[in-house]
Amino acid sequence: xxxxxxxxxxxxxxxxxxxxxxxxxxxxxxxxxxxxxxxxxxxxxxxxxxxxxxxxxxxxxxxxxxxxxxxxxxxxxxxxxxxxxxxxxxxxxxxxxxxxxxxxxxxxxxxxxxxxxxxxxxxxxxxxxxxxxxxxxxxxxxxxxxxxxxxxxxxxxxxxxxxxxxxxxxxxxxxxxxxxxxxxxxxxxxxxxxxxxxx
Amino acid sequence: xxxxxxxxxxxxxxxxxxxxxxxxxxxxxxxxxxxxxxxxxxxxxxxxxxxxxxxxxxxxxxxxxxxxxxxxxxxxxxxxxxxxxxxxxxxxxxxxxxxxxxxxxxxxxxxxxxxxxxxxxxxxxxxxxxxxxxxxxxxxxxxxxxxxxxxxxxxxxxxxxxxxxxxxxxxxxxxxxxxxxxxxxxxxxxxxxxxxxxxxxxxxxxxxxxxxxxxxxxxxxxxxxxx
Numbered sequence: 114x115x116x117x118x119x120x121x122x123x124x125x126x127x128x129x130x131x132x133x134x135x136x137x138x139x140x141x142x143x144x145x146x147x148x149x150x151x152x153x154x155x156x157x158x159x160x161x162x163x164x165x166x167x168x169x170x171x172x173x174x175x176x177x178x179x180x181x182x183x184x185x186x187x188x189x190x191x192x193x194x195x196x197x198x199x200x201x202x203x204x205x206x207x208x209x210x211x212x213x214x215x216x217x218x219x220x221x222x223x224x225x226x227x228x229x230x231x232x233x234x235x236x237x238x239x240x241x242x243x244x245x246x247x248x249x250x251x252x253x254x255x256x257x258x259x260x261x262x263x264x265x266x267x268x269x270x271x272x273x274x275x276x277x278x279x280x281x282x283x284x285x286x287x288x289x290x291x292x293x294x295x296x297x298x299x300x301x302x303x304x305x306x307x308x309x310x311x312x
Numbered sequence: 313x314x315x316x317x318x319x320x321x322x323x324x325x326x327x328x329x330x331x332x333x334x335x336x337x338x339x340x341x342x343x344x345x346x347x348x349x350x351x352x353x354x355x356x357x358x359x360x361x362x363x364x365x366x367x368x369x370x371x372x373x374x375x376x377x378x379x380x381x382x383x384x385x386x387x388x389x390x391x392x393x394x395x396x397x398x399x400x401x402x403x404x405x406x407x408x409x410x411x412x413x414x415x416x417x418x419x420x421x422x423x424x425x426x427x428x429x430x431x432x433x434x435x436x437x438x439x440x441x442x443x444x445x446x447x448x449x450x451x452x453x454x455x456x457x458x459x460x461x462x463x464x465x466x467x468x469x470x471x472x473x474x475x476x477x478x479x480x481x482x483x484x485x486x487x488x489x490x491x492x493x494x495x496x497x498x499x500x501x502x503x504x505x506x507x508x509x510x511x512x513x514x515x516x517x518x519x520x521x522x523x524x525x526x527x528x529x530x531x532x533x534x535x536x537x538x539x
Contacts, residue, residue, distance in 0.1 A: 132379040134372065141371065150360040162360075163367050170371060174378050233357065240358035259348075259355050287348060290355070297354055 122187035130177045140187075141170055147261065148191050154256045155199040157245050165198045185270055192261075192271040196253055203249065236297060243293035251286035254279055454520060 120128075120139070128136035148169055152162035169191060173180065180190045244252060250272070257268045258279075269279045291298070395403070 137375055145363060149363045153360040159361050163363055167371050171374055171378060174375060236357040240355055259352050287351060290351060294354055298350060
């Protein structure tokens with residue numbers, strides 16, 4: 114019998130549905146970062162992202178019939194599940210997130226200079242604000258294409274729209290982002306970006 | 313210059329311009345839908361933190377609870393039932409009104425008692441009439457018949473009376489039992505023989521009602537011609 118790490122997602126899911134803890138953990142380790150990152154960028158909160166990730170993986174066991182391997186890959190299904198759960202959270206909480214999430218912001222390495230760390234943190238915060246300011250439909254497309262590096266077809270499968278719609282949303286989202294972050298682009302700002310200053 | 317020559321000369325410029333237009337369109341498409349390297353690099357500045365260490369343990373615990381559900385009694389305590397609001401409102405109203413319904417129950421019990429009272433009232437109105445109960449009693453009638461007369465009668469009558477057949481000359485009495493449904497008067501009528509029998513002299517009309525037998529009997533023999 115092959116080790117859980119070498120099994121396909123479908124096989125692991127079958128075994129997890131029968132109560133195999135090792136298979137479930139293998140599945141979790143394989144997709145945890147992807148699911149968590151997407152949820153974090155959609156919700157802007159690490160605590161909410163953890164909750165959504167938790168519910169997403171448990172739904173695989175609670176409703177095993179919801180995932181059809183013939184229709185999409187497990188990763189696409191998980192993205193779609195996170196998208197739905199995130200939308201539910203945003204509707205319920207209106208985009209609010211707990212204060213303790215401020216401590217969960219990504220930390221830079223200690224070896225970097227204080228100025229660099231400060232500038233990176235500022236840039237990260239600006240990008241976060243710019244992405245969160247996007248409408249939900251544009252934000253999910255940007256996160257999936259720009260951060261998760263999904264193709265347009267995969268993104269269309271996740272959001273449940275055709276490729277043309279995804280292109281249109283992506284185009285509008287990029288325009289907005291460029292406008293919001295115009296001071297950080299080398300080509301559009303003669304003074305130089307924060308990264309340039311930092312380096 | 314002919315038009316054909318002019319077009320031929322302009323062809324390289326047109327081709328260059330068309331090529332430039334196409335490359336601009338491709339670049340625009342790439343900018344719109346392809347990899348916008350500058351924007352992507354800028355966006356990557358926003359890193360996501362790793363999930364916390366406790367998330368894995370919490371997920372594993374919930375996985376175990378999902379796969380191996382808790383005992384029935386524990387699930388019964390934690391069970392939740394979703395009820396539509398109108399149904400819940402009706403249930404609450406019914407719950408609030410149930411004490412009133414129980415309180416009104418003695419009043420409803422009085423209803424049949426009032427009915428029975430009215431029945432009693434009608435029962436009191438019924439008049440009780442004492443009716444004499446007819447009791448059966450035995451009347452003994454003694455008929456004294458002369459032997460000779462009786463024997464002559466037998467010889468005369470071709471068909472003897474069925475009631476007189478069991479009468480023997482020795483007993484000389486007939487005991488008759490009759491139902492006392494009739495009154496004393498009717499009983500007396502029964503004792504009265506028919507008028508034909510009385511005229512024939514076979515029966516003596518005796519009323520034994522106040523008959524008292526004598527304490528002493530004096531026998532006196534009267535001989536023929538002595539009177």
